[in-house]
Amino acid sequence: MLTNHDKQPIPWSAGHHFYFTLPWSEGLQRKDYTIRIPATKTVKQDTAGQLVAGPQLTATERMDNPNLIDTIHYGLKTNEVTFGPADGRGQISVKIGSERKPPAEATFVTWTLDETVPYYCVEPWMGPPNAAEHKVGLHWVHPGQSQSFAVEISLK
Numbered sequence: 001m002l003t004n005h006d007k008q009p010i011p012w013s014a015g016h017h018f019y020f021t022l023p024w025s026e027g028l029q030r031k032d033y034t035i036r037i038p039a040t041k042t043v044k045q046d047t048a049g050q051l052v053a054g055p056q057l058t059a060t061e062r063m064d065n066p067n068l069i070d071t072i073h074y075g076l077k078t079n080e081v082t083f084g085p086a087d088g089r090g091q092i093s094v095k096i097g098s099e100r101k102p103p104a105e106a107t108f109v110t111w112t113l114d115e116t117v118p119y120y121c122v123e124p125w126m127g128p129p130n131a132a133e134h135k136v137g138l139h140w141v142h143p144g145q146s147q148s149f150a151v152e153i154s155l156k
Contacts, residue, residue: 015125040075
């Protein structure tokens with residue numbers, strides 16, 4: 001939660017950098033995992049921090065798809081992303097807020113260093129990273145007001 005005790009509005013756009021071990025089940029590889037992201041838009045950031053067109057992805061992708069790396073997903077149809085073994089056992093759910101339909105700028109970022117590292121980030125954000133630069137998902141907290149950004153992680 002951010003409370004503004006000042007006399008000027010405060011800009012903010014919070015996000016969480018969750019790292020998940022991948023693969024987390026013995027005998028599985030990254031290609032054996034899928035992620036379901038209900039996004040209508042994907043973008044990337046260029047070197048100047050501006051949003052540019054991203055890859056064309058389906059709602060469910062294998063997690064070894066290199067097009068997922070460093071991709072910003074927004075225009076979410078629901079507030080929940082699920083991922084895990086493709087057989088459906090041990091799925092992880094990450095939700096933004098408590099409303100089934102999140103705000104228009106709510107975002108999930110998928111990131112990993114490369115296909116060899118044993119982790120994968122699934123990051124919920126109020127808007128795309130670096131909102132102060134491109135203004136998408138930038139929120140303002142007015143003097144005397146508070147705002148919060150809540151996420152929930154669960155094992156299904």
